[in-house]
Amino acid sequence: LGEGMEKKAANSNNVETATEGGGGGGGEKTLFPSVLWAQRKGMVMMRIQIKTLEKPDFKIGEEYMSFKCLGEGVSGRNVYSFELPFYEPVRVDSCQFHDKEMEIEIRVLKKEAREWPKLHSAFQRPHWIKLDFQHWAGEEDSEEEEEMDPSKAQRDRFESILREETKKAKEMMDWVNKIKATTRMVYLFAYNILQFIGFTCVVAILLFSVITNGTNGIYEAYERAGPILGLCQCFALLEIIHVMVGIVKSGLMATTLQVLGRFFILFVVLYPAEDIHHHPVVFFLFLMWSLIELVRYPYYALSVLGVEPELLTWLRYSSWIPLYPLGLTCEATVTWLSIPYFEKTGRFSFPLPNALNFSVDPPTIFRVVSYVVVPIFAYTLISHMYGLRKKKISKKKIV
Secondary structure: OHHHHOOOOOOHHHOOOEOOOOOOHHHOOEEOOOEEEEEOOOEEEEEEOOEEOOOOEEEEOOOEEEEEEEEEEOOEEEEEEEEEEEOOOEEEEEEEEEEOOOOEEEEEEEOOOOOOOOOEOOOOOOOOEEEOHHHOOOOOHHHHHHHHOHHHHHHHHHHHHHHHHHHHHHHHHHHHHHHHHHHHHHHHHHHHHHHHHHHHHHHHHHHHHHHHHOOHHHHOHHHHHHHHHHHHHHHHOHHHHHHHHOOOOOOHHHHHHHHHHHHHHHHHHHOOOHHHOOOHHHHHHHHHHHHHHHHHHHHHHHHHOOOOOHHHHHHHOOOHHHHHHHHHHHHHHHHHHOHHHHHHHOOOOEOOOOOOOOOEOHHHHHHHHHHHHHHHHHHHHHHHHHHHHHHHHHHHOOO
């Protein structure tokens, strides 16, 4: 603020003094105008205190500026002019020249954004230059500099728009992810509850049949509970899709083997083999399958909501110990019992010779399933469940 603190300044009414040899056309004298200046860290602002009567002759370079104009100042109508060497270089391309009603305002950016101790580089301070305390560095500093530097202003606007758009995009993605998570939760909860209701109906039908008809109810299991159980098993195919698309985190191999294994037993083996529909093993097969699901589906439904009751968790990872071996034994028995029917009827058989030179013999396939596939599947499934039980119960410390 160097020169602003000097107390040598002349009275503002007497600032305008004639230059040597000065004289304009028509008897006008050439005078120095009163120039008020202020600065920001990166900008200089000057206010020339005259009212112009003709177009000013204004030139600016990096290190100087010159001004000449016929105008009215404190000393009346005269030619006012000056040449000013800047303290440091300025950016000529950023200069703004505004001819206002009673003054001319000039704004220009500094080449290096730092404070100047004075406006000029002259050894002695020109008496016609004064500090403009009204416009000295204030809160609007950065805003005014941005207005004078279009490239910086555009860049800042672009960055501001980019930040705003990024924020909106993030909010949109958060909203979409929230909708997806909610939809997934509602869907999986509804699916598991509906499956639980379906298998509950199967168990209720089986038990009600035995209670009302005694042992005869065992032989009527297929006719009474078969349709509902078949519908539930068809819906269970969705579980493979759940794993494939990632809405359920589970082993694809274990899920596929379990779902398709039941589908094969029910629709490929049992449904066509009418001779064994009334066999007692069908009752126990349906019962084992359904009792397993009466625990599994409620556990999954509550897990979707983030709830895992200890008793239900223990039942989920312990009830399979008796039920899986019994269910797998019933599956192998049903497959074995169906062999005579397929040998007698030849259903699904594709004997040689044929155009493809390839034969299909269901009885042979079913023997392989009964004696080889089911034991291997049983070992794989039980080992998988044992590993889950050990991990889950050890984690939960459920005994």
